[in-house]
Amino acid sequence: MREGVSGACGGRRRTCRNHWEGGCEVSGTKTFLLELHCEEIPARFLEPLADELADKVEDALESWIPTGDSANYGIKIQKFYSPRKLAWRAQGLPIAQPDQTDTQVGPPQRMCVGEDGKPTLQGLKFAEKWGVDFSAVRFEQPAGKKEPCAVVTLMKRGRPTVDLLAEALPGLIAGLHVPKAMRWGSSEFEFVRPIRNILCLFGDQVVPITVDGVRATNTTWGHRLYHREHPAPVAIATPEAYESALEAAGVVVSVEARRTRIAQQLEALAAEVEGRVVADAELLDTLAEIVEFPKIVRGEFPADFLELPKEVLVTSLREHQKSFCIEGPDGALLPFFLTAANRTDDPAGFVKAGNEWVLKARLYDAHFFFAEDRKHSIETRVSSLEQLVFQREIGSYLEKSLRISDLARKLSLKVGLDPDKAASAGRLCKFDLRSLMVNEFPELQGIMGGEYLRLAGAPTEVWKAVKEHYRPIGPEDSIPDSDLGCLISLADKSDTVIGCLKNGMYPTGSKDPLALRRFTLGVIRIIWEKNWNIDFKSLISIAYSLVPMKGNVFAIIPPIPQEEGAPLSKPRWFDGPIEAIEAFFKDRVAYQLEVAGYAGSVRRSALAAGWEDLADLKARCEALSAFAEDPRFASLAQSAKRIGNILKDEIASGDFDRGLLTQAEEKVLAERLGKLETTADRKALLEALADLAEPLEAFFAAVMVKCEDPALRAARLSLLHRLRQAFLRVADFSLWQ
Template sequence: MSGTKTFLLELHCEEIPARFLTPLIEEFSAAFTAWASDQGLASAGLEAFYSPRKLAWRGASLPASQPDQTDTQVGPPQRMCVGEDGKPTLQGLKFAEKWGVDFSAVRFEQPAGRKEPCAVVTITKQGRPTVDLLAEALPGLIAGLHVPKAMRWGTSEFEFVRPIRNILCLFGDQVVPITVDGVTATNTTWGHRLYHREHPEAVKIATTEAYESALEAAGIVVSMEARRTRIAQQLEVLAAEVKGHVVADAELLDTLAEIVEFPKIVRGEFPADFLELPKEVLVTSLREHQKSFCIEGLDGALLPCFLTAANRTDDPAGFVKAGNEWVLKARLYDARFFFAEDRKHPLADRLEKLQALTFQRDLGSYHAKTGRVVALTKNLATRLSDDMDHIDRALEAARMAKCDLRTLMVGEFPELQGIMGGEYLRYEGAHEEVWKAVKEHYRPVGADDAIPGTPTGCLLSLCDKLDTVAGCFAVGLIPSGSKDPLALRRAGQGIVRILWERGWAFTPADLIAAALRTVGAKATKPEAETTEALLAFFKDRVAYQLELVGYAGSVRRSALAAGWEDLVDLKARCEALSAFAEDPRFASLAQSAKRIGNILKDEALSTDFDGSLLAQPEEKVLATCLKELESAPDQASLLAALANLAEPLEAFFNAVMVKCEDPALRAARLSLLHRLRQAFLRVADFSLWQ
């Protein structure tokens, strides 16, 4: 049996919760690939398909038969297998019998790690048909799929995410004979429920390549990517028909693609008077309650329309549209009620109520957190500005930042915290600087999110995140490995991004000291230990920031090693290094930097040297270059001078013996190299430039 065939497996189930689809698909793909590798069935990997009722995998170019496998077995020493008369001993015969060969097939070699020749036999195991291997392995691979809440149905002992109703399993045009939980594989599957109202028979899959087209004819687009693409295209077309465009939401787009089998977008309307609600309330209500997109006009204002997905090819009677409109209208009435009730009392009335809302067990309530954030804000605001009005507004924003946690709207939509506080303050007539800072102080909420758009918003966001990170570290809540339940890494990254993009001169050490002072007696860990852990934490966040910005690995490594706490300086150095990153002279400079480091290792060094002691032309040239380096006014000038240093350095090392016999000359040469290295470190550690 030769050649290759395509493998196809589909599990047709009851509706699977969307959150389980991707993990199940990825887990089986990894398990199958590992199994195939162990069996010698090399393939190009699995192509995955899934929809609410289907998990499917297709692997192309699997060999029709497993290749023959050879295995070498080592036995007793030769002297124990062959007697003095040259005939096999009983032990030698037993070794041959054990592996099913005649003694004539036994050879004697000295394997690695053995001190004398030993009996060796090579066993060739004929490869088996791949379909037989699949039949043996697939039930176990399927049963091994893990879900957090596996279930059993009826009297079955089989546990899975949902009942399996049909199994399609093909290898080429041959059905792989497997049975899982009483369901036997065939070459058929099932399409959309509405399709089978008119076509009661199962859908036959003639070939593995016809899988997608056969299912689409039966009302299911089985490719997640295809559904996402079609949904995105339909959204834009329907939004353009009302002279608008879709309010982008990549997560919602993925959700819709996961929960429908056939992507059909429907546009509905809601009463225009609901547009009086804040934009964020409408967008959130439509997304959370109806999995619907909003449409905004050219001016950015919302239109009284929404877009959602129908899990069918059409909506001839308009029931999908009408049903969504009916439910959505009720949800928007709820939102308007919450908005009206919340505005009956000033936001400031909720400040004391924060005492009943726990932030963290050891760190106390949100009222206590607010006090710490206010103290931090005052500390940092006075270092950024001497405008007392500006400082007072920053403090007012800090006091009001968490008050909306006690509102009805945030109770219904937690993702609107901060946003609603800003909106309520705006309606109350608060200063624009105050309400905008409150509204945006949770930003950035992720790597793709922008930092707050106002200086006060950035300051409040920084202080809020800093209190969270420092407070949690102070009570021993430190992220480890992939575990970060309090999202401290995200908060730390937000702090670094704000410092990076605003260009503020605060160092992590400054911020840590200020934050730990506000935590005070609530800390349960020694301050020195907490400071050390926080510095390591922020160094990792700074390194990740350099990666996010897109600096090359050589730039990141060398710049960080020369100092990382002054982010303004670090940014300038990285920008300058990036401009020179392709200059071939830096490769030579990197080698010279490593050589300087090796020479200066374990030496008692001084920055003072007598240039008059330098005798050779090459070292005099280098001393002249040093003056130019040390007088460079900025990073770009320094790097230009460093690039020009590559050739003089190479000439110096070729001609000069640094560690000569003359003590004074030796000291002068070592001091020259030490000062050169110090000049290098003003911008980067070039020994790490690779």
């Protein structure tokens, strides 16, 4: 029953497919099925609810079956959900709990039996306590006892699983976490939607449960259209017949099966018009969750609408109609769309005609917005940004766009881009926020700005940069394709993060309403993937100087956990906002190293030696990773710690007279020092450092650093100081372990 414990078939919990393919039949087991048939449940609640109850049921089963016996059953829970159903099925449940024996040890034999061989009062009391006759008491010497004692073995009969389920399920269902729980009528029961029917079977036996006044039966309900001709409920003979019985009644209960069918139908219908579906995994998941029986319908729209930008059409169809677009081999859209009907067919064509009618109206709206936006000049839109507030403490979007322009110009010199184009793209990147199209479709911000600039004849680099500067939107999104797009994105996100932090709007715990962590990771990813030589302290300093500050808002800033929801440690004190902002960025850089897959020892030691130059940090991590398994570095780490402890309270200069060093062990270090300081290649430097492990051990074994002679003491401290500086060119090896 526990994660990773094999069942009788060798399958593992939640991973063994054979359980659902007729294998792994264990005698004395049955299949359990629970279905809650409700009013339509919002799609975003379906999977979390299904997952939660599956976990609760599984935990309950583990508590009923002893760990030693659970491996004999190979129990696995399968989840189903559709707009009106939440269901769970578990195969291989034992008919009853295993019988258990319990041995109880009582007083010594001499206290339980008198000289006449008859039981004493104490012996009778012991038997009475455990509910047995004194004749069931035996006398033996248990382990750890010095004499024979009274012993009784009790047999506890295992309870029938159906009784255990009947007791537990109502509480498990009532305990589900529903983000927006409601009550209906006079009921006090809170749930996501009213429960209309409960199907609950253990084999062919109904489990007698009642939830919110609804009693469990062996029947359920299919598609509404099916019951127009078949008014009776659908009888489910056994849990194994559940899916087939419901499909005959017009409901495909498996979301995976619905998703697969939708994908297959989409591709087939698109191929009929010599096109392919514009991929949208999120929309595919949505359609699979909002229909009970997927039937994809292809519709058409007037070809005149193809004059609109592709992104406008794709977004309009996705957001308003939950429809897919079809594109030709050249990537241009075709005048067709694909949408899902929640029924088995569309004999009269009403679904197709209705979607076409609504879609045409939506596209007319989009066409109107597009035409109206083009009547206004770009500069008019830019000027109107003054009326749109970015943040009350930081100013309007016009002020923000001017800051982005200034920051982009200054950063362009560091990455070899045209400063004039960088400044122009930065100033223009937000003007589409005042357009009708973005007001209707906020997800098109940036995209529409790029399109309008392209139509207005702006330089290609500029309109492309504006079009893609919001990327990356999340951890799965890619950075902008163009260098200038990356630069504008970096400037925009840096301005937001540093401006908000400068004015005290820092995230706490798991709360990050301004998405500052996400924006910071976007900045880091751009510099990381472009391998740009942009120093974070310089970036923070420039952006900080451009943002207004409303009063002195920083006193204490709690550390920001690297993972959302992580507990806060003790607050950290900072000298001012700059230091706090640098700490915020450093935390996110550490997270980036973890995401990149570097070992903990590599991350800690490399980060401690400097994090501001991301390109340099990345190169050092790569070099260190090549030596991560070298055992010499464990010894080097111990020596590095020792050097740090020795130098902690000392003032050591970099200069020393090598002639003062007389012992062989310190002369070896002095000779190696020159090579370390002149080696530029990191790999060669790390090899030289690894070779230093043994001489350092010998040095500390033979040499007293803090000796009586002041001149010799100073020379030895300076030698260690220089060695430490050589180490820190790559990493702080005291943190290697």
